[in-house]
Amino acid sequence: MGSTEVSRIVDAIPGLAWSCDPDGNFDYFNQRWCEYSGMSMADACEGGWRDAIHPDDFEQVFQWGRERRRTGQAGEVEARLRRSDGEFRWFVISTEPQREDAGTRVRWFGQQTDIDDRKRAEAILAGQKRLLEMVAGGCSLTVVLEELCALFEDTARGCHCSVSLLDPTGTRFQVCAGVSIPASFRVPGRLVGTGEQGPCALAAYTKEQVISTDVATETRWQIAWCPLALAHGLRACWSTPISSRGGRVIGTFAVYLDEPSAPTPFHQDLIAQFTHIAGIANERAQNEAALRRSEAFLAEAQYLSSTGSFSWKVTTDEVSWSEEVYRIYGFREIVPVTMKLALSRTHPEDIAQVSELMDRARRERRDFQFEYRLQFRDASVKYLHVVGRATPSEEGQLEYIGAIQDVTERRRSEEALGKVRSELAHVTRVTSLGALTASIAHEVNQPLAGIITNANTCLRMLAAEPPNIEGAFETARRTIRDGNRASDVIIRLRQLFAKTDGSTDSVDLNEATREVIALSQSELQRSGVILRTDLADDLPLVTGDRVQLQQVILNLLLNASDAMIEIDCRPRQLLVTTRRNGDDGVRLSVRDLGVGINPEEVNKLFDAFYTTKSTGMGIGLSVSRSIIESHRGHLWAAANDGPGATFSFSLPAAGSGTR
Ligand code: ADP
Secondary structure (H helix, E strand, C coil): CCHHHHHHHHHHCCCEEEEECCCCCEEEECHHHHHHHCCCHHHHHHHHHHHHECHHHHHHHHHHHHHHHHHCCCEEEEEEEECCCCCEEEEEEEEEEEEECCCCEEEEEEEEEECHHHHHHHHHHHHHHHHHHHHHCCCCHHHHHHHHHHHHHHHHCCEEEEEEEECCCCCEEEEEECCCCCHHHCCCCCECCCCCCCHHHHHHHHCCCEEECCHHHCCCCCCCHHHHHHHCCCCEEEEEEEECCCCCEEEEEEEEECCCCCCCHHHHHHHHHHHHHHHHHHHHHHHHHHHHHHHHHHHHHHHHCCEEEEEEECCCCEEEECHHHHHHHCCCCCCCCCHHHHHHCECHHHHHHHHHHHHHHHHHCCCEEEEEEEECCCCCEEEEEEEEEEEECCCCCEEEEEEEEECHHHHHHHHHHHHHHHHHHHHHHHHHHHHHHHHHHHHHHHHHHHHHHHHHHHHHHHHCCCCCHHHHHHHHHHHHHHHHHHHHHHHHHHHHHCCCCCCCEEECHHHHHHHHHHHHHHHHHHCCCEEEEEECCCCCCEEECHHHHHHHHHHHHHHHHHHCCCCCCCCCEEEEEEEECCCCEEEEEEEECCCCCCHHHHHHHHCCCCCCCCCCCCCHHHHHHHHHHHCCCEEEEEECCCCCEEEEEEEEECCCCCC
């Protein structure tokens, strides 16, 4: 084969080829190489080849060639080579040594393969990956969009681009990125529509790509947009709508060029990829904003309701608190939460109980709720109510999710209310006792009269000749008995007048009833009431404030007596009954044959200040009901089958349930 034939064959190879002598002097470039670079072979061999290599890559290529000659080994290097139109494209340059003569000298044959498309695809992929990482990493939307524009400009070369996003109404642009286009194209607030606003406004409006290949000959937007674009040297614009996953247009992606031009399939492909990423970035930003908003709502709601939330992974004892729990506990949010930390603020008197309840939650894996107190360094105290719900965590471990509410205010107002209630109870008691004063005075007066009579008799007996010692003893004994009777009445009375502190004792309801009856007996008799009792023998004790319970009984007795005051046609009979109520309670009823009650108005009777009596205050029953309810019982009224009404209350027996 002649050398011309060889060079014809070499020229036919679909790649760029060359050769150089053992000293590195180029002596051949194939025709494709010359066509690509726009250089003649002679010029290239003369040193023109240097100009074909991108200045940034030159040093690397040069060193690589040297290394080949030193080692005599084949090799490859990547570099950008200038095309005749000035554009640089990536190539992989490979070379093979060819032994000459006896094998001491080596010639080099080289070949260059265009890898620009692959390189570009790799760069796009890497850039898109970086963008998506920025999106996932929570980078701000404008930063991501600026980066997206920069990447597009790098990849597509020779263009400027911008991203404009619509406001929630979809009628105006609000966010705009793309620093390389003039600011007047990026002003927020531009309207969407078919008017003079330009390609983006139209693309967002029609939901379709709008292409203006030559602004100079463009017939749309001739009044405003085209002159502005031309003034900035922009000759072409391609604007593509960006859609959400739901298909709603959320903005536009615009590419501007300095020369008239239409998008190539490469451009269109790139635009499709970038609008997709812009859509994802926007969606992510929207979701994050929604999340932040709902977190803010939650935090505000927690603050307003003084309720925080927590989670507790039982196996690892990992605890996490919401901001509000930190606030309730008075810790700064940077402090990591541990059970130990939580217990360190728990009131010393409650630590044992809280630890016990947590241990139980660990063992029983059931929902819990309880109240406990916190104590702070300044000795102030907070009351907390905690509720925990057992939920298996994602890893299948037990986790409690719950809420902690600061109930201090409620507790304080309950205490204040309790105080007011007990004062009111005291006032009503004093009032109802006032009604008894006359008969009680009479009751005390009787034994006193007896005492005086007996003492006189005693004196007479002692003064007799001979003194009647026997009789004097007897009358002195009677004097003592009457004295005790009077003193008993006074003691009971004093107890009932005393202010109570809502103490909790074990109370025998029968005994308490008998005492009240003893006090009110003569008043009832004076009103012509015949009182009968039917007190159960097996009555369990109740827990509570004896005096308060007696106040309720007294109130019921006096009301019953009042209800019968005008009844003359039948005996004014009153029956007080005590009974066991179910398995673990007691019941007391006061049944009269009075005017009775209207079943429809039964509940009104318990309203404060409801009275039908000219001298009534109307608070007796309402106070009685609150006393009974504070003892975890019920007070109710019912019309009798026959005439009259029955008022009853029930109370839990001592030791039933927990307080
Ligand atoms: P007061 O006795 O000062 O009126 P109460 O709260 O004790 O206040 O009673 C409210 C009202 O309930 C009474 O005015 C009366 O109309 C009605 N009432 C209470 N007990 C009876 C009863 N045993 N029979 C009929 N009505 C009753």
